[in-house]
Amino acid sequence: MISDARTLPDGTVIQADFCIVGAGAAGISLALGLSRSGYRIVLLEAGGEKEEAEAQALYEGRVVNPALHSPADSYRQRRFGGTTTIWGGRCVPFDPLDFEARPYVPHSGWPIGYEEIARYYPQANRLCEAGVFDYHSETAFTRPLKPMIPGFDQRHFTTDTLERFSCPTDFHVRYHEKLSAPNIQILLHANLTRIALSADGNRVTEVEARTLSGNSLSVKATCFVLCAGGLETVRLLLANRDVHGQGIGNLHDVVGRYYMCHIAGTMGGLRFSIPPESIWNGYDISDEGIYCRRRLALRPEVQRHEHVGSFVARLHHPRITDPSHGNGILSALYCAKPFISYEYAKRLFEDEPLSWQDWYRHLKNVALGVPDIMGFAWHMLRDRKLAARKFPSVIIKSRAGLYSLDFHAEQMPDPMSRVGLTHEKDRLGMQKIEIDWRYMSQDVHTVKRSLALLKQDIAESGVGSFDYDPQSVEKEMIRYGAYGGHHIGTVRMGTSPRTSVTNSDCRVHGVANLYLAGSGVFPTSSQANPTLTIVALSLRLADHLQSLDFSGT
Incomplete structure (x- = not known):
């Protein structure tokens, strides 16, 4: 009742x-x-x-x-x-x-x-409603999957683990x-x-x-x-x-x-030397119709050896706010920022205002990318807005084989990172909360070391190069602050x-x-x-x- x-x-x-x-x-x-x-x-x-x-x-x-x-x-x-x-x-x-x-x-x-x-x-x-409990690509599918990155060595990272998506x-x-x-x-x-x-x-x-x-x-x-x-x-x-x-x-x-919460951010430029069409950054659909996505996951034995927390990364489109990506879809998303909910806009965009020159370049990208934008809009309407099981996120295939890296890392427990009470009260007379979220040097170490190991794996595999500024890691990993909910x-x-x-x-x-x-x-x-x-x-x-x-x- x-x-x-x-x-x-x-x-x-x-x-x-x-x-x-x-x-x-x-x-x-x-x-x-x-x-x-x-x-x-x-x-x-x-x-x-x-x-x-x-x-x-x-x-x-x-x-x-x-x-x-x-x-x-x-x-x-x-x-x-x-x-x-x-x-x-x-x-x-x-x-x-x-x-x-x-x-x-x-x-x-x-x-x-x-x-x-x-x-x-x-x-x-x-x-x-995420399907069967199987989070490994080798066993979760009855058909062979296209490799995520053909030729990737996987010395420190594996591409075998999955994310499954609810309807939501x-x-x-x-x-x-x-x-x-x-x-x-x-x-x-x-x-x-x-x-x-x-x-x-x-x-x-x-x-x-x-x-x-x-x-x-x-x-x-x-x-x-x-x-x-x-x-x-x-x-x-x-x-x-x-x-x-x-x-x-x-x-x-x-x-x-x-x-x-979690430590998350978007870093650097990953440029592949293998054919761009061979890279798979999208979703695989399981036999029961569940959207699944592979990612780069730091192996447990490597975590132990390197003394770092757990870390995963996904192939991500270039930063939306920078119009130099030349992608009409990404520029259209930026122009639609006022219509996107806070929770998702927080991750898609930075808060810094753009110059009129950058706005002009975004609008130029939109004008030149109308066919791609129309196709993307139809895909999102059909597969996300109207579908009972929604397409989980924005996936942009790079024709040039260029991606940024979207990472998600474990945050270390710190007794000084805390939630308490203020003296201010709400309408019911309950004291409101005070949030003092902090991160530690170990969190920075997890991200820095993991990125360095991934850069090494990519280079040694001969599949491309991963370029980023190691000195900007801490700044980038707290760009969005404490991750979401x-x-x-x-x-x-x-x-x-x-x-x-x-x-x-x-x-x-x-x-x-x-x-x-x-x-x-x-x-x-x-x-x-x-x-x-x-x-x-x-x-x-x-x-x-x-x-x-x-x-x-």
Whole structure:
């Protein structure tokens, strides 16, 4: 049953077995995992069924360095479906190495092994509608694929690993009907404001939610799970200080620390000496109709040897803002910048204004490239705008065999990179967040060393050359700041409350019936986009919660 909290009488009390807070990828996956248990489930969602400005405004906060991080209310959606309503659909699993305690990665090591997540990846792949769980090109296709780069040596890098793409699936739309099960009650516009604890602070007794229209409700449950995202979960834990003076789960000042996103950017010029038509930078479609893309991935044994984090790169079109690329499609995209959403425009364009001479050259590119632009426009209309499974991104084939390199790297966990609270409050009286995202010298080392190894592989293979300025690596890797909506590590799992917020089962240390789900519990970030692992970890949590004995509570 789906209802609106604004229609309930003020002071309504709801009884449940499980109370889940947040209806995004984590909350919906958890609810689906619990749905067949017969338990009474209440799912509180702060927004409605579409984006609403007044609800979204509750995400506003302060960013310490706006040049390094987007506004606090961007890349997040306070509505049913959460950020799955706007995500790009990229699905990638973490690697076994990501779960290990690596001496060259500070504060690394998960309290669970890769095999614990791997058991749930196939089901997560199905929920994300990304096809079968196979992320290697040699086994995922029944037909031979055209080589990505013929003759590439692959000494330090492999081109065998895949990215799979969801539709992208809006979890609200896709699972609306399944969430209408008789034992699930979904309340929209229910903004969690208070987490009430027992006098000894060891249990949650109830939670209270308020609507922007003024009424309130409370939920009394046996077990509570916060699935509100890596930033909002921090706010909820830190703002509730009536029993735990520093915030729930924060006895050792860990909540909000170790904040990671990803390190990403576009570097240099990769010029191939082999025939341009032999290069493959596009998508392969699997037998079940899934868009897949190969990329250049730094091998795990090389990461260990070189003491760097994980790193992947994709063949990318030249920088759009520079009209010297001479490509009408790219110039047309730049001219269409005002009509592209913030989340995608942030990666496509720099913020520096162009001179009138550059604008003239862009317009000239457009005028000369009308046939190509028309073909591209039809392709995007047919295969992206109108298609149920959308073409994932802009792919431009270079007739000259010239590409830039789009990279995505692991960010090291740093306790000084953190999310906290300001003194300013929102309309509901909740303190707003303050984001102080930082990066480390190890992050720069990962990118610098990986690029150098790739340059070496390309040269030794005899397939071309990769030219870039090593002195500009740090500048380029922070051009876009913290990457997108990947809010990772802020309520990390671990074995000790001195260095983590939850245990290996995602239960908050010291609170018997409070659990957290989402990328905030990841101890490390990998190179992988987090959604697939968020879903897998939520499904694992659902199984764990159903195995518990609540008869004595």
